[in-house]
Amino acid sequence: MDDIAIQVNQVSMKFNMANENITSLKEYIIKMFQRKLFYKEFWALKDISFELKKGEILGIVGLNGAGKSTLLKIVSGVFKPTEGQVRIAGSIAPLIELGAGFDPELTAKENVYLNGAILGYDKKYIDSKYDEIIQFAELEEFQDVAIKNFSSGMYARLGFAVATIVEPEILIVDEILSVGDYKFQEKCQKKIQYLFDKGVTVVLVSHSIEQISQLCTKVMWLDHGRLKLIGRTEEVCRTYIE
Numbered sequence: 001m002d003d004i005a006i007q008v009n010q011v012s013m014k015f016n017m018a019n020e021n022i023t024s025l026k027e028y029i030i031k032m033f034q035r036k037l038f039y040k041e042f043w044a045l046k047d048i049s050f051e052l053k054k055g056e057i058l059g060i061v062g063l064n065g066a067g068k069s070t071l072l073k074i075v076s077g078v079f080k081p082t083e084g085q086v087r088i089a090g091s092i093a094p095l096i097e098l099g100a101g102f103d104p105e106l107t108a109k110e111n112v113y114l115n116g117a118i119l120g121y122d123k124k125y126i127d128s129k130y131d132e133i134i135q136f137a138e139l140e141e142f143q144d145v146a147i148k149n150f151s152s153g154m155y156a157r158l159g160f161a162v163a164t165i166v167e168p169e170i171l172i173v174d175e176i177l178s179v180g181d182y183k184f185q186e187k188c189q190k191k192i193q194y195l196f197d198k199g200v201t202v203v204l205v206s207h208s209i210e211q212i213s214q215l216c217t218k219v220m221w222l223d224h225g226r227l228k229l230i231g232r233t234e235e236v237c238r239t240y241i242e
Contacts, residue, residue: 004089005170005201006052006075011084013045013070013225044070045225048084052218054169057202059216059233061209061240066222068205069174072096075203076172090169090201097174098159104148108139108158111147115162129165136187137161157184164191171195173204213237 045067052058060068073079075086076094101118102111112133116126126133134143137157147155173192196202196215206212212219212233219236221228229236 003053004051004087005054005056006050006089006203007085007087008048008050008071008075009085009087011045011048011071011074011081011086012043013067013074013079014082015042015044016040043225045074045081045222048222048227050220050227050230052201052203054090054201055199056218057196057204057216059212059219060203060205060222061207061212061219061237062222062228065224067225068222069096070225071222072172072174072203072205088170091166092170092172093163093166093168094172095160095163095174096172098156098163102147102155102159105146107144108134108137108147108150109143111158112162115159116165119163121166133158133161133165136191138184153184160184160188160191164195167195167198168200170201170203173202173206175205175207209237209241 048067048071050058060071062068070079072094073096074081075088076092076096077088078094078096101115103114106114109130112130113123113126117123121129134140137154137160139154139158142150142154147158150158171192202215204212204216216233218231219233219240220230221236221240229239
């Protein structure tokens with residue numbers, strides 16, 4: 001067990017979805033007190049089990065709605081599964097929703113410290129890494145500008161720079177290689193490849209089969225929340241495409 005980085009055991013995730021469209025808080029409260037709120041159960045994931053050894057790179061493929069991002073959020077600790085268990089051995093850097101903790105009214109500098117705190121970094125550590133973060137994001141001239149004035153590319157650069165400032169033992173990546181302009185995408189890929197080369201354990205979601213084929217040591221195929229196939233990269237990718 002010492003070589004296991006991630007162990008997912010019979011994990012299922014259920015969401016309660018409203019049967020009707022409620023357009024205001026007032027309407028919601030009225031229906032709640034009248035006991036007229038009705039939901040239907042939606043199982044985003046059902047009975048998922050797998051193990052990932054340290055240094056392995058797992059790619060997850062599947063159509064939209066297959067449960068890929070939900071699984072990443074469960075592994076990252078963002079969601080608690082409805083059923084099952086997840087065991088993690090090592091520090092995690094989740095590159096799922098870049099800048100999810102940013103406040104648009106604050107400046108880039110203020111958001112670096114805010115987002116760093118959310119990710120568990122103390123002020124002293126951020127102080128030591130601040131210049132490196134801003135330089136990587138190429139925002140030296142904009143660090144005192146409120147990020148509500150940023151383009152989506154500038155926003156993504158800042159989020160990526162903060163999230164990757166540490167060298168984690170486990171990296172969770174959800175389609176972030178497609179953010180920003182092509183120059184920044186190349187920069188992202190080099191940074192992530194550097195982490196790959198250092199032997200970091202990786203779970204990667206991508207709609208690019210070419211990317212999955214090039215980067216991953218094994219692949220999982222999810223279909224409507226269920227594990228369809230997991231195994232060697234070439235075999236799973238070929239079966240998925242067919």
